[in-house]
Amino acid sequence: MFLPTTKDEMKKLGWSQCDVILISGDAYIDSPFIGVAVVGRILEAQGFKVGIIGQPDINSDDITRLGEPRLYWGVSGGSIDSMVSNYTATKKFRNSDDYTPGGKNDKRPDRATLVYTNLIRRYYKDTVPIVLGGIEASLRRTTHYDFWSNKLRKPILFDSKADYLIYGMGEMAIREFSTALDKGEDPTKVRGVCYISKEPIESYLQLPSHEECLKNKEKYIDLFDDFYKNNDPISAMGLCQKVDNRYSIQNPPCDYLDEKEMDEVASYKYARELHPFHQNQGKVKCLETIKFSIQTHHGCWGECNFCAIGVHQGRTIRTRSEKNIIWEAKEFTKDKEFKGVISDIGGPTANMYGYECGKKLKKGTCDDIRCVDYDRLCKVMKVDHSRHLKLLRDIRQVPGVKKAFVASGLRYDFIPADKKYGYEYLKELVNHHISGQMKVAPEHTSDRVLKLMGKPGKEPLIEFKKMYDRLNKEAGKKQFLTYYLIAAHPGCEEKDMHELKQFTTHELKMNPEQAQIFTPTPGTYSSVMYYTEIDPITRKKIYVEKDRARKEKQKNIVIDKKYYQRRKDSNAGMQS
Template sequence: MFLPTTREEMNQRGWKQLDIILITSDAYIDSPYMGVSVVGRVLEHAGYKVGIIGQPDVKSNVDITRLGEPKLFWGVSGGSVDSMVSNYTATKKFRNSDDYTPGGINNKRPDRASLVYTNLIRQYFKNTVPIMLGGIEASLRRITHYDFWSNKLRKPILFDAKADYLLYGMSDKSIVEFADALKEGIEPLHVKGLSYISKEPKAEYIALPSHAETLVDKLKFMDMFDLFYHNNDPISAKGLCQKVDDRYLIQNPPALYLTTEEMDEVSSLPFMRDVHPYHKKEGVVKALETIKFSISTHQGCYGECNFCAITVHQGKTIRSRSESSILNEAKHFTTYKDFKGIISDLGGPTANMYGYECSKKLAKGACEDKSCMFPKLCKALKPTHKKQLDLLRKVRALPGIKKAFVASGIRYDLISEDKVYGYEYLKEIVEHHISGQMKIAPEHIDDEILGLMGKPGKEALVEFKTLFDRLTHESGKKQFLTYYLIAAHPGCEEKHMHSLKQFASTVLKINPEQAQVFTPTPSTYSTLMYYTGLHFKTRQPLFVEKDTLKKEKQKEIVVAKERKFHSGLDS
């Protein structure tokens, strides 16, 4: 049974009023891959009456009022993807398609959805119960942030949205604590992972440079971001306080991560793994094709690529589900009539980080002065692919499972660092867990640009390709690698793209067909460099391409067809 999204469904349950109503800019897909659905199921499991409104019409009161007013609070999410990223390309062209909208037409997701939905609630429900922001859009905009689409620094989102609170990061724990406090009539200011506005600063919290300071001094903005970035670990982080005009943003320390047992419990909640009939009648929601029969094995990523926001939102400590929980989920797939024996993905943000972590990090929190993987793998982190190797084999052996793809990204440098199981793991992947192609993300090959991205050197890529080609040949299969490449990253000039093109032709033996122009999304170091024009560590001037046509030219350099290039060069 879905969580109710209509009054009729409330009546079927005998509910006159909901405790909590969740709003999202996606169609309501009841899946463990959809943040709003997870939050809804977790709250339901805790005993609350929860409803979901997906993609409400912002030009009328028809959708926003159809479930009435909640008893405890409204929860507003910008969706699974930041609404501005979802709506616009890296060159600010409007996207006509939307995988999370019925029919695939991008006509139901407003720009800055979190702000629009809170305004919509306030318009039709005067003096209503508290409004809480959540999801990646709000999480990454919770302090002063650079907004690429308006090309300016914006205030923390709570100061622009007419909301009362914000829960950042993975809020599986904090959302229940938040609801419990409101139920008991207690102001929820103690909740970990909570941000709110205060008239007074919090003396025991770290004072960030004020919003006014960051507007006039880019070095202050960099100071602010450094403090923000290094206070995201639940074990070691301190609370933060930032002055905005005559008030203060208060950010409590992060919520504790879920334990393996708690992750297993969330995964076992009764998700329908389908689009709610309310939306399904309007057309196919393409995103369901990818996530319906996929399994998330873990959360977090310690790769810390500078252009990626996973570290700030999910954290850089790996939390893995138990093998038994994952196997049970795979077995459950076989009960669905439309399951054809294919698991679309078995992984996480980075698939081959499943099942191991640094013991020091688990005990004391993430290191502030060094990264787990850059510029070299930390000696304290001892990668082993054994647990994922065992898991893949057991999933594949289950009755009714024909294929389990590993479609999420892998870090190929971790494979080479695992001297015991790395080779065996890749052999297993090549023989059983990809189909035709394997996608990897070197992003670039120039050492200068890779350093700015926080990515490993090209030597690791060459080593991986050599091994992949050999194993593919031995397997007797026709398989190949495809590469995610980025153009116009801060520091990148046309000469760097020419080098990438030459490397792709002579070493990778490919003519790249795709490359993406860098998009400055909130709360990443790459975006920090894009805005300031300064190196994120040395703070020395850095070239940043901001001309749209020249960004596209960088992309075209690497994807341009070469007349001299022919299939005989293929390995």
């Protein structure tokens, strides 16, 4: 059963008022993959009455649909930052939206978090607290570069009319925060919460002020370094940043869920459907992939510099138990729409399931070194695919499951690195868990660009491809590798794209059909590079392509099917 999204539903439940109303930039999709739905279920399990309004109509009083909550409003831009969702890397408007019924992108406002907060204030001048959450608010919680306005923006609490912000996955924070408000206690002590204060907190780490960041790009890099490092519940300090005449306070992160709690959150009775309120508007595309998918873990320690997952979810893997995952697969088989195919068994990086660094679990992430980088995998991290391997085998034994795909990204460099199980694991994937192709994400092959991306060098890719090709040959299968590639990442020049083209042709023996132009999204080192034009590690100047046409040109170099013919023609032209 869904949580209510109309007064009628509230009435049927015998409620006169919700304790909490959650507003989202997505339609109301009740799924463990949708943050607002998860938060709703967590609060429901705590005994709170929760209503959800997905994609409220901003041109009417739709935001008042459920009345005013007793404790607080929770506002999220949705599963994706609304600016990323609404615009391409070259700032063209996107026509489609996978989280909007009917698929037409006409229901998610730009800067949805700010718009919804303003709407609440318009209709309820003196209301209960407004609490921001979700990826848009979380990654914009301190001074950040905003690509769409091409400037540094203040922490989002200062731009909005909200009172608090809960950052990261926030499962623990949301519980403690709600309990505090319910008991009439001060919620500013809760871990994982940000708020504005008139006074600094001296014991917190003092970040460069917003003003200093505006004046000095190096200060902005310093700020981001501190923001990035203080992200682990075990070791992080609270952060304090002066903004105008007030202070942005970020309490240390809330604790991660342990395995039992992960299982519990995954086991709530999600409808795994779009709420009927939206259904006459059409289907939501995202359900095609998430309806029968299983999330095995949270977190990622890959630290690709262009990706914010490590900042948002944390760099420590939290795993669900095998028993609970198998239970979920069995639940699928009871659904009359289930055709025996599990779309994905994975997480942010599928093959991080089931192992972690012991040091990290005791003392938190290391400050000055990464678990994995361009040219090294930390010796303390013992990559071990055995648990995932067994899990995949067990899932295949579930009666009613005909096929279970691993469609989430995986780190191809970990497979040759795992001498004990890597080969066997890949064999299992090739034989049972992919369909015609496997997607991997080298993103580039120029060493200089790869270092800036925080991606592994090309040798593991070559080694992986050899293993993959051999296993396919042995299995008598014709399955391909497809590659995610990025053009115009900071540091990437046209010559690097030519190098990439040579590599894809001669080493990978293929012509890429797609490459993405880099988008500087909030919360990543790559965005810091884009804005500052400085390598944050060496603090040296780097080339950054900012011209839209030249970005397109970089992309076209690698996907051009007639590349060699054109090069030949142009060389001939120069010689004549």
